[in-house]
Amino acid sequence: MKKSNIIMLIAALLPLGLFLFPLWKITLEAPQYPTPLGMYIHINDFSDANPFDIKNINLMNHYVGMKYIPDAIPEFKIFPIGIILTTILGLIIAFKGNYKWFLFWFVLMIVLCSAGLYDFYLWEHDYGHELDPKAIMKFTNPDGSVMGFQPPLFGSKDILNFKAHSYPRLGALFLGLGIASAFIAFLIGKKKTIKS
Amino acid sequence: MKKILNSSIGFLIIALTFASCNNGDSSKSNSALSSNAAEKVYVAPGQHDEFYAFISGGFSGQLSVYGLPSGRLFKVIPVFSQDAEKAYGYNEETSPMLNTSHGFIPWDDSHHPDISQTNGELDGRYIYINANNTPRIAKIDLTTFETTEIIEIPNSAGNHSSSFVTENTEYVVAGTRFSVPIPQKDMSIKDYKGNFKGALSFLKVNPDNGEMSIKFQILMPGFNYDLSHPGRGKSHGWFFFTTYNTEEANSLLEVNASQNDKDFIAAINWKKIEEYVNNGGGTKMPTNYAHNVYSDETHSATSTMIKEVLTINPIDVPGAVFLLPTPKSPHGCDVDPTGEYIVGNGKLSANLTVHSFTKMQDAIANKKFDGDAYGIPILKFEDVLAGSVEQPGLGPLHTEFDGKGNAYTTFFISSEVVKWKLGTWEVIDRKPTYYSVGHLMIPGGNSAKPFGKYVVAMNKITKDRYLPTGPEVTQSAQLYDISGDKMELLLDFPTIGEPHYAAGCPASLIEGNSKKLYKLAENKHPYAAKSDADTKVVRNGKEVHIQMTMIRSHFSPDNIEGIKVGDKVYFHVTNLEQDYDVPHGIAMIGANTSELLIMPGQTETFIWEPKQVGVWPFYCTDFCSALHQEMQGYIRVSPASSNLELSWSLGE
Numbered sequence: 001m002k003k004s005n006i007i008m009l010i011a012a013l014l015p016l017g018l019f020l021f022p023l024w025k026i027t028l029e030a031p032q033y034p035t036p037l038g039m040y041i042h043i044n045d046f047s048d049a050n051p052f053d054i055k056n057i058n059l060m061n062h063y064v065g066m067k068y069i070p071d072a073i074p075e076f077k078i079f080p081i082g083i084i085l086t087t088i089l090g091l092i093i094a095f096k097g098n099y100k101w102f103l104f105w106f107v108l109m110i111v112l113c114s115a116g117l118y119d120f121y122l123w124e125h126d127y128g129h130e131l132d133p134k135a136i137m138k139f140t141n142p143d144g145s146v147m148g149f150q151p152p153l154f155g156s157k158d159i160l161n162f163k164a165h166s167y168p169r170l171g172a173l174f175l176g177l178g179i180a181s182a183f184i185a186f187l188i189g190k191k192k193t194i195k196s
Numbered sequence: 197m198k199k200i201l202n203s204s205i206g207f208l209i210i211a212l213t214f215a216s217c218n219n220g221d222s223s224k225s226n227s228a229l230s231s232n233a234a235e236k237v238y239v240a241p242g243q244h245d246e247f248y249a250f251i252s253g254g255f256s257g258q259l260s261v262y263g264l265p266s267g268r269l270f271k272v273i274p275v276f277s278q279d280a281e282k283a284y285g286y287n288e289e290t291s292p293m294l295n296t297s298h299g300f301i302p303w304d305d306s307h308h309p310d311i312s313q314t315n316g317e318l319d320g321r322y323i324y325i326n327a328n329n330t331p332r333i334a335k336i337d338l339t340t341f342e343t344t345e346i347i348e349i350p351n352s353a354g355n356h357s358s359s360f361v362t363e364n365t366e367y368v369v370a371g372t373r374f375s376v377p378i379p380q381k382d383m384s385i386k387d388y389k390g391n392f393k394g395a396l397s398f399l400k401v402n403p404d405n406g407e408m409s410i411k412f413q414i415l416m417p418g419f420n421y422d423l424s425h426p427g428r429g430k431s432h433g434w435f436f437f438t439t440y441n442t443e444e445a446n447s448l449l450e451v452n453a454s455q456n457d458k459d460f461i462a463a464i465n466w467k468k469i470e471e472y473v474n475n476g477g478g479t480k481m482p483t484n485y486a487h488n489v490y491s492d493e494t495h496s497a498t499s500t501m502i503k504e505v506l507t508i509n510p511i512d513v514p515g516a517v518f519l520l521p522t523p524k525s526p527h528g529c530d531v532d533p534t535g536e537y538i539v540g541n542g543k544l545s546a547n548l549t550v551h552s553f554t555k556m557q558d559a560i561a562n563k564k565f566d567g568d569a570y571g572i573p574i575l576k577f578e579d580v581l582a583g584s585v586e587q588p589g590l591g592p593l594h595t596e597f598d599g600k601g602n603a604y605t606t607f608f609i610s611s612e613v614v615k616w617k618l619g620t621w622e623v624i625d626r627k628p629t630y631y632s633v634g635h636l637m638i639p640g641g642n643s644a645k646p647f648g649k650y651v652v653a654m655n656k657i658t659k660d661r662y663l664p665t666g667p668e669v670t671q672s673a674q675l676y677d678i679s680g681d682k683m684e685l686l687l688d689f690p691t692i693g694e695p696h697y698a699a700g701c702p703a704s705l706i707e708g709n710s711k712k713l714y715k716l717a718e719n720k721h722p723y724a725a726k727s728d729a730d731t732k733v734v735r736n737g738k739e740v741h742i743q744m745t746m747i748r749s750h751f752s753p754d755n756i757e758g759i760k761v762g763d764k765v766y767f768h769v770t771n772l773e774q775d776y777d778v779p780h781g782i783a784m785i786g787a788n789t790s791e792l793l794i795m796p797g798q799t800e801t802f803i804w805e806p807k808q809v810g811v812w813p814f815y816c817t818d819f820c821s822a823l824h825q826e827m828q829g830y831i832r833v834s835p836a837s838s839n840l841e842l843s844w845s846l847g848e
Contacts, residue, residue: 052713052774059748059775063822136823 004189005094008102011181012090015083015109017174018043024120024172025049026151027165028057039069040169043083044076064149064160065135067127075119082112090182099189106182113175117153124150233686236677239266244707247639247700249652250309250323251673254694257304259325259336264639264650264700265675267689275334275343276304276327280790284343287792288766288801289721290490292499296330296348297484305329308359308423309699311338312406316363316428316644320705322406324359324368331355333370333399335406339711340492347408348485350505351378351395351415357424357529360642361401363432367466368408370397371437375418375444378507379481388446390570392418395507396437398466407489412473412506414517416462417570418444420453423528423594428644429535431553433467436538438522438529442569454544458577459526460519460569461540463556468516469508477513478506493720495798511571518560519569521577522549528594528635532603532618533644537582541592541605548592548605550621552582583621588614593634594697596641598648598678606633606653613653613676615683627683629674632656638678639700647702651676651683654695661688671695712776714797721799723768728752733844740765740842746780746794747772748821750846751814754829758842761806761835767792767814770799780827781817791817806833 001009022040027049029036037057038049046069048054058068086109093101128150139147139160151157151164158164168176239245245263252259257277261270278285278294285294285302294302304327312322323336331349336342349355349370357371375392377383383391393415400411419439427434442459445452472478483505490497510517522540526549530539538551559579566576591609598604602624605614611632615625633653640646653674662670670690677684716726725731725743731752734741740763745752751769759765771780773796783791784804792800806812816827834840 056775059773 002189002192004099004102004185004192005097007181007185007188008097008105009091009094011102011178011185012087012094012105014178014181015175016087017178018083018171019080021170021174022047023169023175025165025167025169029163029165030161043171044080061149062132063136064139065132065137066149067130067132069127073123075116075123079116082116086112090178099186099193102182102186102189106179106186109179109182113179121153124153127151233677233684237265237267237675237687239263239268244703246703247647247650248703248706249637249639249698249700250311251637251652251654251691251698252306252309252325252694252696253692254307254671254696255305256693257306257327258692259306259309259323260692261341262673262689262691263703264652265686267673267675267687269692271341272692273336273341273343275325275336276301276306276332276346278302278790281793283790283792283800283802286790286802288803289496289799292497293343293346293488293490295486295488295499296332297350297486297501298330301330303329304332306334307356307696309697310360310368310642311699311701312365312401313361313363313643314365316432318640318643318645318701318705319365320701320709322365323699324361324408326355326358326370328355328373331370331372333359333368333408335408337406337492338706339709341710342490344490344492345407346486346488347399347410348487349395349397349410350483350485351376351380351393351413351481351507352397354420357396357421357437360425362426362435362466363428363644365401365403365406367411367426367435368399368401369424369426369435370399371421371424372396373420373422375420378415379483385446388418389444390418392444394419394421396421396424396435396462396464398435398469409487410485410502410505412469412478412508414464414469414508414510416510416517417572419460421462422526425529425531425538425642427531427535427553428533431531431535431538433465434553435464435466436520436529436531437462437464438526438540440525440527454525456524458521458523459542460574461522461526461529461538461551462572463518463520463538465516469513472513472516473506473508478508480504481507491720492714493718495714495719495721495800515560517572518556519572519574520551520556520580521566521574522551523547528592528605530595530597530603532597533599533646535644537618539595539603539605541595543591543593543608545592546587548585548588548595548616548621550582550584550618551580555582556580583619585614585616585621585623588616588623589626594636596636596638596651597646598638598651599640599646600648602648602678604636604638604651604678604683606636608632608634608656613651613683615678625682627676627685629653629655630661630672630688631659635697637698637700639702642699647700649677649679650686650700651678652698652700654691654698656694662690673698713774714795716770716772716774716797719770719797719799721768721770723766723801724799725768725770727772728846731844731846733758733842735842738763742767742844744769744782745772746770746782746816746827748778748780749816749823749827751782751816751827751829752846753844754846755832755848756829756842756844757832757834758840759806759831759833760838760840761809761833763806765804765806765831766801767804768799768801769794771796773797778820779818780820782814783817784814784831785812793818806831809833809835 024041027038129148247264249262274284331352335345352372354373356373375394399408420441424437441453523542523545526540528541589607675687771794
């Protein structure tokens, strides 16, 4: 097996790390929570950073009318399937394909990940803006518009008394390395082919 | 009579001498205060204290939790007395804890807390504490800081020489201060002598969960058994009890029990008696006592009456019990960390008496006895004496050790703490207390490994030390730094009830194990409602059971109709929170008990018996959230003759 195909093989397998490690983490800091509230986002579920964090995030968020963080959202069914399919595709390419297919897989993954991120953004936007009209507390921005409570897609942001942090975790690293490896496989494969 | 008069005048004169001496000392300590004492007790906001101090509440019946060195009060743990603040002894779940063979007893006099040990060192799992008045021993679980077990002691009265634990927490003891007829009977009090008995109870501790059971009771002569301490190290397997009233007087004891020049320390080889019992020894005696156990799963206590106790006649186990003559009406009975020295503080004696365990063993081996008392061999004073501290002060009561070869003894009459050296018996330092000090405590005091950094003195009188609050002024304790050669008074701090005795340990032993909440999923209370879907109201004749939930910031249900005058309404309320430090309360107008204060994941119950028609509110009593004030509900009460069906709702 060619060196580039071996790298492509690794590239296809790396995203499976998402089934072992969380993809993302959102942390909420406030003075009355000496241990910040947090939740991990996995490929197929949310989980507590500390026991009962999601329950307590929901309890707190209902004051401003935010929805309860669902036990499962449709994406949690689609994402794992997507990863498994792209891995299978990546494996077929690693065994059968040449470097051009590596590039194809790389581009495909970039497109799919961007779509996933955009979907995540939409969910966050909806979660932070579609508030219950009967909410106990209503806040407006200085310009008079209704205040949203959307957590940042990436980075840190102040939301009322909370500081919200949103950063990728180990699962995302596996995914990123997988995608990057496919590109490396493409470069090596291309170099070899052109030389010969 | 004349002799006593003379000696008390003598006391007075010496007391005056000491008092003037104290004045000199206090001005010195004032200058020390202005130097760095404040810094030494300052624990900055948000910082934690280095030690926990568990100070008994004496006649309040409770146990309080303080931080050292700050002297800040963290919690009052209800043990033997009802506590409306926490509903302890009021709610249906904890009322059985206060059940006894005399019925429901909602008060007691709690004296000596002691922390459980492993291999002679504090392990921070449980605290045991005695009730004097209606003899009981309680266990407090240090993961929850809640009383989880209370066992009544039969054949006992004035359970004072308690509740000290042996070096692997094999046993907790309960010694009787008052001897009584065993079994109890109607007899002339004048016939006390020779007929009354003193029961020393040994409670076996289950190593897995700390639960107690009375393994055996030794029926000793009718003396007063005052205090006790376990042997440790070389004397492990022995227990020592001071006695007074070896005269066996039954009237005017202040005189009649102060006649003998020497009373005794009773030395009990409990390992020998345990062996005897395990081989079938002892006599089972019918009795009746309560054993109350609280479960963290059902959040409820059960009370079981036990009908039998195993008694031991000490003369049936030769070589197990000996009497050590000790001057004069000894009170404290303290064993040093090595287990060699047994300090008997004769409260009417000018000197402090220290016995040697090694010498005691030799005397026993050589059968050097000086007669017997009711068949129990008496050893010769000179044969067991390790040494005495000559005229260290007036009215010695209690001794603790710093683990560095020094002992610290309190003197009630001369109001001071005296530091002296084990082995040389020389006085090293003395400091005044304010005033009339009883016990003192060094963290780890009753163990092989004391943490000799601080000593806490617990005073009986406060007088001018604080702002006055009428005839009853605060009780108080004082903290001394004992890390140097000389003691230094650092802090006065107020306490609840009478700060009788205390147990202390490094915070690190307990802090990390502290429970933050009860898991709702593990709640096995028979009336728990673990979600709003489980809530309901059920009528059973005149009894109505409401299974209600609470969460920020509402009750479910919050409107209930169909209750009638004359009903007995049970509120079973479950706190659905699973967040640290978010309890909720509930109180009902006209309820004859107390509010409930319910921890996250817990279920508690109170009874309300409506007597008037109307619509009556209930509300949350613990400020829980921004919408605490909205956390409320109504109950409609109809006439007894009403046919209105029960109904309940939330958000309708």
